[in-house]
Amino acid sequence: GQSLEQPSEVTAVEGAIVQINCTYQTSGFYGLSWYQQHDGGAPTFLSYNGLDGLEETGRFSSFLSRSDSYGYLLLQELQMKDSASYFCAVRDQGNKLIFGTGTLLAVQP
Amino acid sequence: EAGVTQFPSHSVIEKGQTVTLRCDPISGHDNLYWYRRVMGKEIKFLLHFVKESKQDESGMPNNRFLAERTGGTYSTLKVQPAELEDSGVYFCASSPSSYEQYFGPGTRLTVT
Numbered sequence: 001g002q003s004l005e006q007p008s009e010v011t012a013v014e015g016a017i018v019q020i021n022c023t024y025q026t027s028g029f030y031g032l033s034w035y036q037q038h039d040g041g042a043p044t045f046l047s048y049n050g051l052d053g054l055e056e057t058g059r060f061s062s063f064l065s066r067s068d069s070y071g072y073l074l075l076q077e078l079q080m081k082d083s084a085s086y087f088c089a090v091r092d093q094g095n096k097l098i099f100g101t102g103t104l105l106a107v108q109p
Numbered sequence: 110e111a112g113v114t115q116f117p118s119h120s121v122i123e124k125g126q127t128v129t130l131r132c133d134p135i136s137g138h139d140n141l142y143w144y145r146r147v148m149g150k151e152i153k154f155l156l157h158f159v160k161e162s163k164q165d166e167s168g169m170p171n172n173r174f175l176a177e178r179t180g181g182t183y184s185t186l187k188v189q190p191a192e193l194e195d196s197g198v199y200f201c202a203s204s205p206s207s208y209e210q211y212f213g214p215g216t217r218l219t220v221t
Contacts, residue, residue, distance in 0.1 A: 004151075031208055040198065042113070042212040043152070050208070087152065091208050094165045096142065099152040 002026045004088055004100030011106045012078055020073045020103045022088035031091040032064050032071045037102070038084045047073065048091075075105075083107045111135065113203050113213035121219045127189040130216045134183070134203030140164075141184050142210060143176060147197040155199075158184060191220045 004024045012018040022032070031050040035043040049055055049064035049071060061074040075082055085104050089097040114133045122128050134141050143155040155174070156166040160181035169176070173192070178184040188195055198217050202210040 033208060035212075040215070042214045043200070043202075044212070045209050048208050089152075094157055095140065095204065095208060095210070096154045096157055096165060096168075097144070097152075097210065098154065099144075101151045 006100040006103045009104045017076050022071045026090045028092045033089045034073045035087045078107050115213040119217045125190045130186045132184045132201030138203035140204040142202040144200040196220045
């Protein structure tokens with residue numbers, strides 16, 4: 001089967017750094033994406049790793065280790081508006097996405 | 110640039126009825142995807158169009174679901190007849206030719 005595991009919930013305070021982990025087991029793998037979703041709205045693309053290593057985009061960074069089938073999303077200088085659900089998603093053949101169950105991040109003042 | 114739009118935003122129908130969901134992708138995006146999130150579960154792939162052709166429909170749950178993409182522009186997803194387990198949020202996403210997909214706000218379908 002195909003599975004992506006993420007923590008269900010994470011809580012952090014404003015200004016802090018938080019890391020959301022994702023381990024995957026899929027039949028195909030072309031890369032790992034991260035999406036943000038506020039209140040069940042449209043998932044928004046955050047970051048993508050096609051190769052091992054760290055990708056940085058502003059306050060967000062994402063890391064991938066293909067040998068470990070593992071990745072993480074790092075959010076720095078947390079803001080209240082970062083409270084949302086975060087999904088890792090494996091890019092499979094044809095660019096279709098296989099999503100994890102999502103991590104609900106709560107940022108507290 | 111306008112984003113991906115979906116219509117309706119909400120739909121409540123009775124079991125056995127038919128519902129048609131519509132998705133308008135970002136202009137110029139050849140790739141169009143449908144996904145579904147059932148309550149408490151992960152977002153799951155349904156199918157993928159490249160222009161007007163179905164590239165991959167491996168995620169379609171059964172033959173009660175029919176997707177079309179007229180002229181390679183907008184797409185419709187019809188559920189006929191609807192069952193209780195079809196309730197969920199249906200997302201459409203479009204993409205040029207890269208890994209980045211742009212999602213619409215979704216259609217929340219409730220089958221009673």
